[in-house]
Amino acid sequence: MGSVVTPPLPNNYEKLGAYEGGRQIVKHKSSDKKANWNFLLPSSSSTKRSKLTLLIFCLAITSLLISLHALSTDSSLYIKPTFFLVQEDDAPTSSENPYIEAPHYFSQIEWERFSGDVSKSSQLKSFQEITDDNEKMKAQNQMGNGNELNAAYGIDGGTTGADVNIEDYTGDEDIGVLATSGNRVKFPKATRRLPQALIIGVRKGGTRALLEMLHLHPLIQKAAGEAHFFDRDENYAKGLQWYRRRMPPSLKGQKAHLENRVDEITVEKSPSYFVTPEVPERVRAMNASIRLLLIVREPVTRAISDFAQLRSHSLAAKANATSRTKLDGGAEEDYGKKPIILPMCGNPTRSLSSFESLAILPDGRVDMSWRPISVSLYHRHIAAWLEAFPRDQILIVDGDQLASNPAPVLASVEKFLKLRPALTPTHFYFNATKGFYCLRSLPPGQQVDGMAMLPSSMNHPSSLPEGKCLRESKGRRHPRVDPSVVHKLRRFFAEHNRRFYEMVGEDFGWPEE
Ligand SMILES: Nc1ncnc2c1ncn2[C@@H]1O[C@H](COP(=O)(O)OS(=O)(=O)O)[C@@H](OP(=O)(O)O)[C@H]1O
Incomplete structure (x- = not known):
């Protein structure tokens, strides 16, 4: 092994600091330009030295050729700064x-x-x-x-x-x-920047799955938790600075790709934005060109899912009152900040434990004032958003499709957000125990525009990096609901759904029976 020899500095450079191993930081005297003065030369014999010089020269030429090849084939990799x-x-x-x-x-x-x-x-x-x-x-x-x-x-x-x-x-x-x-x-x-895209809802539509999956994209930053800035007056009163501080740090003008300068996109999700009437105008006042994502799900199943969550929280609250145990960690949001009790809609005699008795009034009509039902009346809520924003600023994501086959849905979201395609089927795998797709964060070096570049040794799914499923509160077991009530609700929703399809110009094909 040769020892390290550091040649004298050129006259126009001065030394700033030295590191072991022959690495020096130098500064140009007439400018602020700094550089590494990094020489690792063997001192034993001049022959060895000239051979090494030749080797270094060859290596430099080879790496130059590799770089040129990488540029010409557009195969550059990049890493999202962490x-x-x-x-x-x-x-x-x-x-x-x-x-x-x-x-x-x-x-x-x-x-x-x-x-x-x-x-x-x-x-x-x-x-x-x-x-x-x-x-x-x-x-x-x-x-x-x-x-x-x-x-x-x-x-x-x-x-x-x-x-x-x-x-x-x-x-x-x-x-x-x-x-x-x-x-x-x-x-x-x-x-920290204000969000450039919002997931506005709908509650239990798959908002968390959408955000987490999107976050696998190298240019997406997500806000932690739900900010509830626009829907809660007490938060809105704190102003945009308060909201901005809830956002993650993100990069602007980053040279994420060799040719393109692309900004990172910050996304926040609070599902109750969709159903709170003041929100569309408040969002517009912040940013009239913001991109909005609404993820919807078949309305009857969504209502049952909503009920399952309320019941779970209600049970946890009761347990908490007696044993002081913590609430179900899955509680992303309930309706406002009210105490978590199952809504009874003014009739104390109705059973707290059955979906059927809460959804259907004693006279046989559907209770449109019960929140799990009223939230599923999508056409009512979308109206205010369409007044505040042009239709092409709102992407309506099919939550049932996201659950059953996420990759194509995410491709459409990438397109909507004007992101280059980066999410692929390799990012997701179906977990039979969970009953849902889980997420796999590919190592940065294995991500390339439009495809996942996996070494051949990693082609078999079992050798792919370990993934992460959403927590237990996502994908809860639903209560069994009397099929006649499900049919009744589907017939009830058919007309409301049609109005929604008309307003947004898309037919989601939800069952009418
Ligand atoms: N990949 C994956 N993993 C787990 N869960 C998934 C997934 N994709 C969609 N979903 C559906 O997301 C539903 C929860 O929706 P939200 O995240 O919007 O709920 S919340 O309003 O924020 O509480 C949740 O509803 P429930 O099944 O009723 O629990 C799921 O059906």
Whole structure:
């Protein structure tokens, strides 16, 4: 093994700092331009040295040819950045991010975007808070100037690696591995932005599945939880700044693809937006060109699903009152902030436990005021949205199709959001125990425009990365409902559904019997 020889610096460069292993950071004297001065030359004999020089030259030519080939065949890979430096006032609090406390500038890590097999705790060890005051100042200045930030501040000095600008990165190595093996990985600035797309509902339509599946797209960022900004007056009164702070950091103008500059899209979902009359105008006031996603499901099944959730929450609330146990973790939302009790619609004699007795009034009519029924009257709710927004700004997603075959549905969502196609059938697999499709986050290097590039060793599904199913509250067991009541409801909804089809110009083919 030859030892490391660092040649003298050219006159127009000065040394900024040295790293072990022959890696130096230098600065051009007359500009702010910085560079690596990275020489690894064997010192034993000049013959060896010239052979090595020749080898390096050949390698350089080969890699140049490979890069040119990659460019010409458009096979560039890219990675969605998973680290963000966030400003102090945007830094995650410990409750928002259970892994880190962030009083200062921080390389925030979106753990779930890492490719699967590296444990969260081991990643945490590799990326630390910026503690050095000068480094903090540098980050602050860069941020103030709107420059790209170097998220590698938290990564302890590269000893063997190189500077990798993540925007131009075309390798297939996991970012975490890349960074921990001594490279300084640069990330562009990320900021919290108001959503450019909303999933407005419908409750129990498959809103969570839609958001999670969409989030597998490298350019989608999702808000955690449901913000309920537009439908709850107390939140709306807090203003857009409050709402923005609930959004994840996202990248704008990122060079996500070699030719295209594409912004990340932030998506928020709160299913009660669809049925709250004030919401369409409020959304329009924020952004009149926002993209809206409404996921609908066969209305009778949706009503039964709604009932199953209310009943589950009601039982959990009762158990909570007696044993102080926690509520069913699946509660994404109930109707407003009212206490969770099964709605009885003014008639205390009606049984709390049966869907049939709540959906059908004693005189045999369908109870249109019962929330599980009234929410399924889609034409009533869509009217206000169509008044506030042009039809082509609203994509109506078929929730039943999303459940039975997600990939084509997501392809239409990508098109609607003007995203290049990235989600493929390989991202989803049917889990027979769950009875639904679950999600597989492909390692970044295996994602390419329009297709999943899996090494041949990974072609068999069992060797694909492990996936993740939605939690238990998604895909609950429904109560058995008297078939005559189901038929009655289907006949009742037929006319309402037809009105909905007419208004949106699409026929969902829901059964009328
Ligand atoms: N892949 C996958 N996994 C699990 N569940 C799936 C999936 N795709 C669609 N669905 C359906 O989503 C229904 C829950 O809808 P929401 O997420 O909109 O519910 S909520 O309003 O946010 O509570 C949920 O309703 P229930 O089956 O009645 O529980 C599911 O039918």
